[in-house]
Amino acid sequence: MRLRTAGLVFLYFLHLNRPGHDLPMRFDQMTIVGVGLIGGSVGLAAKARGAVDRVVGTARDLANLELAAELGAIDAWTTDLGEAVRDAALIVVCTPVDRIADVILQAALHCRVGAIFTDGGSTKKTIVDVVGDALPRGVSFVPAHPLAGSEKNGVQNARADLFVNRTTILCPGCGGDAEAFGRVEAFWQSLGSRVVVMTPDEHDRVLASTSHLPHAVSAGLAAVTPMEWLPLTAGGFRDTTRIAGGDPTLWAAIFQANRDSVLAALGQFTNRLDEFRQLLEAGDGAGLVHWLGEAKKVRDALGS
Amino acid sequence: MRLRTAGLVFLYFLHLNRPGHDLPMRFDQMTIVGVGLIGGSVGLAAKARGAVDRVVGTARDLANLELAAELGAIDAWTTDLGEAVRDAALIVVCTPVDRIADVILQAALHCRVGAIFTDGGSTKKTIVDVVGDALPRGVSFVPAHPLAGSEKNGVQNARADLFVNRTTILCPGCGGDAEAFGRVEAFWQSLGSRVVVMTPDEHDRVLASTSHLPHAVSAGLAAVTPMEWLPLTAGGFRDTTRIAGGDPTLWAAIFQANRDSVLAALGQFTNRLDEFRQLLEAGDGAGLVHWLGEAKKVRDALGS
Numbered sequence: 001m002r003l004r005t006a007g008l009v010f011l012y013f014l015h016l017n018r019p020g021h022d023l024p025m026r027f028d029q030m031t032i033v034g035v036g037l038i039g040g041s042v043g044l045a046a047k048a049r050g051a052v053d054r055v056v057g058t059a060r061d062l063a064n065l066e067l068a069a070e071l072g073a074i075d076a077w078t079t080d081l082g083e084a085v086r087d088a089a090l091i092v093v094c095t096p097v098d099r100i101a102d103v104i105l106q107a108a109l110h111c112r113v114g115a116i117f118t119d120g121g122s123t124k125k126t127i128v129d130v131v132g133d134a135l136p137r138g139v140s141f142v143p144a145h146p147l148a149g150s151e152k153n154g155v156q157n158a159r160a161d162l163f164v165n166r167t168t169i170l171c172p173g174c175g176g177d178a179e180a181f182g183r184v185e186a187f188w189q190s191l192g193s194r195v196v197v198m199t200p201d202e203h204d205r206v207l208a209s210t211s212h213l214p215h216a217v218s219a220g221l222a223a224v225t226p227m228e229w230l231p232l233t234a235g236g237f238r239d240t241t242r243i244a245g246g247d248p249t250l251w252a253a254i255f256q257a258n259r260d261s262v263l264a265a266l267g268q269f270t271n272r273l274d275e276f277r278q279l280l281e282a283g284d285g286a287g288l289v290h291w292l293g294e295a296k297k298v299r300d301a302l303g304s
Numbered sequence: 305m306r307l308r309t310a311g312l313v314f315l316y317f318l319h320l321n322r323p324g325h326d327l328p329m330r331f332d333q334m335t336i337v338g339v340g341l342i343g344g345s346v347g348l349a350a351k352a353r354g355a356v357d358r359v360v361g362t363a364r365d366l367a368n369l370e371l372a373a374e375l376g377a378i379d380a381w382t383t384d385l386g387e388a389v390r391d392a393a394l395i396v397v398c399t400p401v402d403r404i405a406d407v408i409l410q411a412a413l414h415c416r417v418g419a420i421f422t423d424g425g426s427t428k429k430t431i432v433d434v435v436g437d438a439l440p441r442g443v444s445f446v447p448a449h450p451l452a453g454s455e456k457n458g459v460q461n462a463r464a465d466l467f468v469n470r471t472t473i474l475c476p477g478c479g480g481d482a483e484a485f486g487r488v489e490a491f492w493q494s495l496g497s498r499v500v501v502m503t504p505d506e507h508d509r510v511l512a513s514t515s516h517l518p519h520a521v522s523a524g525l526a527a528v529t530p531m532e533w534l535p536l537t538a539g540g541f542r543d544t545t546r547i548a549g550g551d552p553t554l555w556a557a558i559f560q561a562n563r564d565s566v567l568a569a570l571g572q573f574t575n576r577l578d579e580f581r582q583l584l585e586a587g588d589g590a591g592l593v594h595w596l597g598e599a600k601k602v603r604d605a606l607g608s
Contacts, residue, residue, distance in 0.1 A: 147538035167536060196536070209529055210537040214544040217521055219599035220576045224569070225513055230606050232471060232500070233514040234451040236547040237606075240518040243540040244603040248596035252589050259584055265528070266581055270574065272524045277570055280563055285556050292552035295523035299548040302534050302541075 025186055031056045031088035033081065033103050035068040037150060038120040039094030040158030043073035045191040048160040058084035068155045082110035090187065093119040098253040101130035104141055113138035118184045120146055122207065123257040124171050124200035135175035142173040142184035145203065146193055147211075151245040164192030171200045208261035213269055215251055216262070219244040329490055335360045335392035337385065337407050339372040341454060342424040343398030344462030347377035349495040352464040362388035372459045386414035394491065397423040402557040405434035408445055417442035422488045424450055426511065427561040428475050428504035439479035446477040446488035449507065450497055451515075455549040468496035475504045512565035517573055519555055520566070523548040 030052040032039045039057070046052045057065050057074030058081055065077040078084050085091050085107045093100050093107075100121045108117070117140065121127055124143050131141050146168040150157065168188040173181050185195050198206070222244035225237070255262055279287040334356040336343045343361070350356045361369050361378030362385055369381040382388050389395050389411045397404050397411075404425045412421070421444065425431055428447050435445050450472040454461065472492040477485050489499050502510070526548035529541070559566055583591040 147536065150539065166538065169536070206533050206536050210533055210541050214525055214541050216577065216580055217525055218540070218544050219596050220573055220580065221518055221521055221599075222602045223595070223599040224572045224576050225602055227602060227605055229510050229514050230602070232451065232473070232510050233606065234470065235454065236518050236522070237514050239543045239546045240522050241599075241603050241606070242543045242608075244596075244599040245608075246596075246600070248593045248600055251596055252592035255584055255592055256587060256589060259587070263581065263584060266577065268528045269524055270577065272528050273520065273570070273574065276520055276524065277567065280559055280567060283560060283563070285560060288556035288559055289552045291527070292523050292548075292550075292555050295525075295527040295545075295548040296550070296552055298526045298529055298531060298534070299545050301531055302537065302545070304546075304549075 025183075025190065026050065027052045027089040027183075027187070029054045029056060029088045030090045030092060031058060031084050032074060033058050033084070033091065033093045033107065034095035034099075035059050035064055035073060035077075035155050036094060037153050037155065037157050038146065038148070038162075039092065040068050040071065040073040040155035041148070041160070041162035042092050042094065042120065042191070043068065044071070044158055044160035045163055046187075047072070047075075049190050049192075051187060051190040052090070056084050056088065064155060068158075071155060071158065073155060073158055081107050085110050085115070087112065088115055090184075091115060091117045093117060093121075096250050096253045097121040097123050097127065097257045101127045104131050105134055108135050108139045111136075111139050115139050116180045116184060117141040118144045118187070120144065121257075122149070122211065122254045124169075124203045126257045128171060128174060128200045131174045133175065137175075140173055140175045140177065140180040142181050143171040143200065144184065144188060145169045145207070146188065146191075148193070149211075149246075151243050153247050153250070161192065163188070166193045168193040168195050169203055170195055170197050171203060172197070204258045205261045205264075208258055208265040209268075212254060212258055212262045213265040215243050215246065216255070216266065217269065218242070219251075329487075329494065330354065331356045331393040331487075331491070333358050333360060333392045334394045334396060335362060335389050336378060337362050337388070337395065337397045337411065338399035338403075339363050339368055339377060339381075339459050340398060341457050341459065341461050341466075342450065342452070343396065344372050344375065344377040344459035345452070345464070345466035346396050346398065346424065346495070347372065348375070348462055348464040349467055350491075351376070353494050353496075355491060355494040356394070360388050360392065368459060372462075375459060375462065377459060377462055385411050389414050389419070391416065392419055394487075395419060395421045397421060397425075400554050400557045401425040401427050401431065401561045405431045408435050409438055412439050412443045415440070415443050419443050420484045420488060421445040422448045422491070424448065425561075426453070426515065426558045428473075428507045430561045432475060432478060432504045435478045437479065441479075444477055444479045444481070444484040446485050447475040447504065448488065448492060449473045449511070450492065450495075452497070453515075453550075455547045457551045457554070465496065467492070470497045472497040472499050473507055474499055474501050475507060476501070508562045509565045509568075512562055512569040513572075516558060516562055516566045517569040519547050519550065520559070520570065521573065522546070523555075 035057045043055045055074045057077040068074045148166040222241040339361045347359045359378045361381040372378045452470040526545040
């Protein structure tokens with residue numbers, strides 16, 4: 001679309017500066033590698049919003065691919081990665097984080113020129129470090145992390161609106177150009193999410209605090225609670241331990257992929273809890289009120 | 305109601321063994337001391353379910369009493385504790401935990417013979433220790449803890465269904481008899497809750513793990529998160545930190561009233577997190593999966 005009248009120059013300028021301007025917004029074929037909660041939701045959302053013409057799914061587990069097709073998340077599927085990506089314009093890798101880099105490097109050997117990779121991994125630095133400059137010419141990777149997980153895994157929990165009003169973090173790409181970045185940005189926006197751009201280092205440091213540490217803490221709380229006390233829990237326990245129901249294998253991989261930042265965040269947290277212990281041991285009521293008040297200030301800023 | 309036919313003897317026997325059998329189920333006047341979330345909800349629920357004829361509210365804060373009356377949680381109010389309890393058959397003390405014992409001892413001087421106290425405090429042992437045998441003859445106290453709090457305080461958040469399908473823990477009473485206990489048990493049941501009986505020691509030890517520790521941990525997580533990272537949080541952070549929005553003064557009093565058990569629970573938790581740290585430092589993937597799996601087992605047993 002071109003705006004023609006002089007009076008609309010300012011609007012035209014705004015339009016020029018919108019991400020994805022003048023880039024083809026629709027991909028003819030999208031291939032999703034790993035069709036679980038995130039991969040399945042990418043398929044459902046992209047189809048519902050007309051972001052792609054055709055969705056191919058690939059994974060190791062045949063039954064899972066069949067279920068994804070039945071649920072309408074993918075149009076076709078194969079367990080052969082090379083075949084799955086051969087005709088794809090966009091490849092969204094939604095495997096566990098410890099497999100993303102390998103999948104990209106392996107699939108890239110079979111891609112057409114101009115193919116763009118993005119992913120849904122909860123960590124970014126180790127993936128970007130491995131993919132690095134190793135992609136074939138004409139193939140690019142724009143790392144992404146949609147902040148839209150859940151303790152409920154599997155394509156059976158996938159939803160077309162999973163990304164609506166959520167944030168997707170994008171990192172500067174590997175082997176790509178501004179056009180590839182703009183198209184991936186427009187893609188995640190087309191699924192309903194806000195896009196924020198950060199370096200892989202920043203991403204991993206922030207997410208260690210805002211996502212990975214809370215998971216470890218939630219799991220720690222759940223594990224020290226004897227089963228027979230569960231009937232004596234209420235909403236507070238239920239909320240704080242909800243994410244402890246997440247998949248142990250997925251999360252072990254996330255912690256390992258972001259080890260240093262998670263250990264640093266854990267150190268800050270245990271220091272903070274140690275302050276609490278000292279205040280309580282000392283019977284310092286005013287100190288406890290202050291300690292709790294600082295937390296309330298942060299939580300109130302988040303809203304309910 | 306009396307069952308007359310011989311064929312119904314077994315049913316009659318069951319009926320005899322129901323809690324509260326043959327006790328007057330309805331209190332003519334209930335006085336609520338402290339009309340916040342819990343006190344206000346007790347008023348709304350007791351009126352909605354016909355458990356009382358008339359509800360009197362008392363508190364230090366006049367504006368709060370007026371709001372409670374406006375919302376229908378109380379029928380009449382006074383800031384004079386003695387006047388408030390003079391004609392009460394049941395007195396429900398819903399002040400912060402550090403004031404419950406004093407309120408009971410002070411109010412008991414003004415009560416009629418046969419008056420029964422119960423409370424809504426989140427800790428039990430320090431309260432029972434103080435009230436002990438100090439009540440006047442003919443006045444009794446049956447300690448209670450409805451597991452129905454929220455991070456939202458104040459009578460404006462009170463709800464008639466707050467106790468429905470929740471657990472209320474009762475402790476053996478002070479200065480009372482089986483009849484007083486049975487009437488208080490029937491009262492909390494009439495508000496919709498299940499009753500579980502525990503000693504004050506047991507109560508405080510269990511709640512330290514299932515409620516007080518989660519609160520401290522949630523507050524610790526929130527406090528170590530820089531405000532500017534809040535837009536980069538998702539559902540996991542939101543859930544784990546929800547209760548950190550609770551009232552710092554109320555919670556500081558709870559922690560102090562249950563200090564030893566909270567410190568013990570905190571020690572178990574930090575030991576558990578230290579295992580996590582060691583596994584992560586060692587890069588022990590299988591160990592992390594096992595560590596997370598133990599937590600998932602507990603959380604899955606609780607249900608969503």
